[in-house]
């Protein structure tokens with residue numbers, strides 16, 4: 681087993697607020713890793729650091745044995761690290777297919793591509809294949825703004841796949857999504873993982889995380905406090921403390937930290 685993505689000792693403050701504090705985490709090649717923790721514990725900030733949207737104050741990010749610390753989002757994306765956003769970033773007035781065609785150009789300055797009249801037939805074919813994969817092909821001519829929340833999440837997943845990334849970071853893929861579509865999303869992740877894609881998934885839906893992920897890391901106040909299989913994480917008293925304790929610091933002399 682080797683780590684495909686490695687975060688070591690990452691810290692990030694916004695003004696006086698310490699969003700990440702010596703946070704370390706590794707994601708094994710070919711695995712589905714989960715990242716959980718209370719609201720405000722730093723999960724999205726960690727995604728932002730890994731994908732180049734936020735520059736860390738300290739620490740390092742290594743992807744496929746190359747340092748990507750401080751790299752720009754487009755550089756990180758071009759190297760094979762794709763992500764979706766907690767709040768989806770689709771273009772509401774473009775159709776579903778047009779959103780995909782914008783995505784095909786993202787790694788070479790996607791804003792410019794909006795001005796482009798047409799994508800190549802090969803790009804269009806690929807976009808339709810991916811829409812078919814996430815079950816949105818029949819909606820390809822629909823304005824993306826009319827999609828349900830779950831369908832937007834599926835569209836985001838499809839357009840991340842355009843770049844054929846090795847690692848996909850999903851920020852709350854099941855958040856606000858109805859149960860039927862949650863299942864769809866889960867099945868797509870499993871299918872992609874079988875093809876060799878590695879995932880790091882932030883999600884509040886515990887059933888989703890525990891059923892899907894091989895390894896789960898728990899964040900609390902900007903640090904990764906526990907990492908292990910779903911069973912190990914479930915049984916660790918520090919995890920419950922993180923969720924119940926909120927922002928308060930407590931003495932935990934009775935808990936062995938290993």
Ligand code: ADP
Nearest residue numbers: 694697699717718719720721722723724725726
């Ligand atoms: P999570 O995704 O686990 O809910 P976040 O990473 O979004 O947590 O936030 C961690 C902390 O950092 C929160 O207190 C949040 O308000 C703060 N934070 C995140 N991004 C910024 C930013 N760009 N500017 C200021 N504070 C931020």
Ligand code: MG
Nearest residue numbers: 723724725766
């Ligand atoms: Mg978040």
